[in-house]
Amino acid sequence: MPDLAFAAFDLDGTLVDERGVPLPGTIEGLARLRDRGLALLLVTGRSTVLFEALGLPEHLLELFGPRLLLDNGNVEYDRATARAAYRRALPREVVPALLAAGFTELVAELDHRYVATSRRASTWFAMAHRLPRSSIEVDPQLGGRAQVGSVLVLDRVPLPDGLLGGAVEAIPFAGTAAKLLRPAGTCKTAAVTALLAEQAGEADLKRVIAFGDGRNDRCLLASAAVGVAVADSHADAAARATMRLSGPIGDFLAAFHPDTLVRRDRPDVVEDCAH
Known part of the structure; x- marks a missing residue:
């Protein structure tokens, strides 16, 4: 050997x-x-x-x-x-698809920095990871970034079938009801x-x-x-x-x-x- x-x-x-x-x-x-x-x-x-x-x-x-x-x-x-x-990164259309489907509580890793759609989502994520809340930008549209590393979905509703396609996988997040979207595989x-x-x-x-x-x-x-x-x-x-x-x-x-x-x-x- x-x-x-x-x-x-x-x-x-x-x-x-x-x-x-x-x-x-x-x-x-x-x-x-x-x-x-x-x-x-x-x-x-x-x-x-x-x-x-x-x-x-x-x-x-x-x-x-x-x-x-x-x-x-x-x-x-x-x-x-x-x-x-x-x-490896998520397809760029993931964020627009989620927003268009009505998801409002998201935390996305965009160009290696976290951006949340709301103060609530920002606070939840900061507490979960012991980060200063000020380190997480709030932008309801999650716009202006080139690459999407992952998206954490805090909304307590199912992800619609076929919304994300085969390039994305959704997994449970740290034993919570949240779902982490990341590149498939x-x-x-x-x-x-x-x-x-x-x-x-x-x-x-x-x-x-x-x-x-x-x-x-x-x-x-x-x-x-x-x-x-x-x-x-x-x-x-x-x-x-x-x-x-x-x-x-x-x-x-x-x-x-x-x-x-x-x-x-x-x-x-x-x-x-x-x-």
């Missing part, structure tokens, strides 16, 4: 706590992996705004490559310039695979060890040569992993040795990557 050459990491709950503070031993452990010759990749579900709001320490970020994957892989973030670019696995193909000419994830804890990590944990679910992971992530940690990730990284890893000969088949 090929030697491992890459380590892909989720962020929240895997490397940092809810305040963005690195978990004990993670920075030292990441440095140890890098010293062993593994290239480190960061792939998080956080949008550009929510990633920057964490204010992660530079001595953590500098352990990773110059290109970070945000928003479950739909955004590429240049660490050196702090510039974000959509790898959003998946960390696809993003990591594409990035490694561009950067290193890799055809698959056979030389990747992946770490995560959330349901949105399950595809990546199932597709990598080694999938590590950290302690207290979502059941779906744990079920897809080859290894499940019961203790701190810092301890695992401190004792890391390729010979002790549980590998898979070929990736699991994940038919539904929605999360």
Whole structure:
């Protein structure tokens, strides 16, 4: 089996706590992996705004490559310039279609910034993500932007069938009645695979060890040569992993040795990557 050459990491709950503070031993452990010759990749579900709001320490970020994957892989973030670019975005007609259908409580990510249709929607979203409400612009028409990353629908009415077409998928938002609209097929696995193909000419994830804890990590944990679910992971992530940690990730990284890893000969088949 090929030697491992890459380590892909989720962020929240895997490397940092809810305040963005690195978990004990993670920075030292990441440095140890890098010293062993593994290239480190960061792939998080956080949008550009929510990633920057964490204010992660530079001595953590500098352990990773110059290109970070945000928003479950739909955004590429240049660490050196702090510039974000959509790898995948929603069709531009999504916002006009929602407004024409009578939806009034929306929060859209437009050109990597959040804009709400109302003060109520702005306040709800700011409280949910611990953001200053002043950081979310209010514009009832959500106009004047070029690219749409996602749209959060707070209206408590069903989305009409066929309104959005096959380029958009709607998923529940954080256990609430809200619905998050994002590009169909959003998946960390696809993003990591594409990035490694561009950067290193890799055809698959056979030389990747992946770490995560959330349901949105399950595809990546199932597709990598080694999938590590950290302690207290979502059941779906744990079920897809080859290894499940019961203790701190810092301890695992401190004792890391390729010979002790549980590998898979070929990736699991994940038919539904929605999360």
